[in-house]
Amino acid sequence: MIKIAVFASGNGSNAQRIVEYFYDSKHISVDLIITNNKSAYVIERAKLLKIPCYVFSKNEFSNSNLVIELLKSHNISLIVLAGFLLLIPENLIANFKERIINIHPALLPKYGGKGMYGENVHKAVVINKESETGITIHYVNEKYDEGKIIFQAKCVVSERDTAEDVAKKIHLLEQEYFPKVIENICQGLLKTQ
Numbered sequence: 774m775i776k777i778a779v780f781a782s783g784n785g786s787n788a789q790r791i792v793e794y795f796y797d798s799k800h801i802s803v804d805l806i807i808t809n810n811k812s813a814y815v816i817e818r819a820k821l822l823k824i825p826c827y828v829f830s831k832n833e834f835s836n837s838n839l840v841i842e843l844l845k846s847h848n849i850s851l852i853v854l855a856g857f858l859l860l861i862p863e864n865l866i867a868n869f870k871e872r873i874i875n876i877h878p879a880l881l882p883k884y885g886g887k888g889m890y891g892e893n894v895h896k897a898v899v900i901n902k903e904s905e906t907g908i909t910i911h912y913v914n915e916k917y918d919e920g921k922i923i924f925q926a927k928c929v930v931s932e933r934d935t936a937e938d939v940a941k942k943i944h945l946l947e948q949e950y951f952p953k954v955i956e957n958i959c960q961g962l963l964k965t966q
Contacts, residue, residue: 775959775966778805778849780857783891785815787855787876787947792822794952801959804847809834809859835862844869850962853955854913858890861913873913874958876951878943880925881909885918895936895943903930906939908946910954924954 777795779788785806792803806819806826819826833839841864844852854861854875861873877885877894884894884906898906907927912920926949928942 775801775850775962776804776848777801777851777853777955777959778807778844778847779803779853779855780807781813781815781855782808782810782858783813783815783856785813785818785856786944787951788815789818789822790948791853791855791952791955792824794956800963801956805843805849807840807843809857831859834859838864841865841868851955851959852913855951856891860887860917861915863915866913866915871912872962874923874955875911875913875918875920876947877909877911877918878906878940878947879909880905880907880927881911881918881922885909887917889918892936892940895939898930898939899934899936902932906930906943908943908950910951923958924950926950 779791781788788806795801795803803824806815806824808815808828809831811828816826827843829840852869852873866873879894884897905927907925909922910924911922914920926946928946930939
């Protein structure tokens, strides 16, 4: 059994989609949701989905082993970042090497790095008159959005698109592809167990 922990800082729509996607799976389950934001709506989603949710402060997350201990106590195999805004600390990366993935709302390496998330990315895409954008799913390393790319999907950006229009297109790509890519990674992990 591959057990997943989803990290999210905000609304949690991708977290919910991932939980629901694996709800009937016999080999893959979402066992934990972790957030750094005590007012994030993902906490409410976790309650509705009956998934344990833990809130850690930035200091607890970055300067202790509390998160690692929790993950290990739940036998977590894969960490999925779904709108998680903190930089992943080196001790967590070392303990889950090549087992932490992130989704980014742009075609990396464009529009990546600190501060480039959500609406900030979509506004930059529109301001720069990009003709396309998309999502990137990648492994996580010590720097924002610089890990090895696993998967990308594209969508067209028209001259009339607003940042909100781009956000809707990106959200559709995330909902369609993120669970499938996670499933493929989990199948690879199952083969090594």
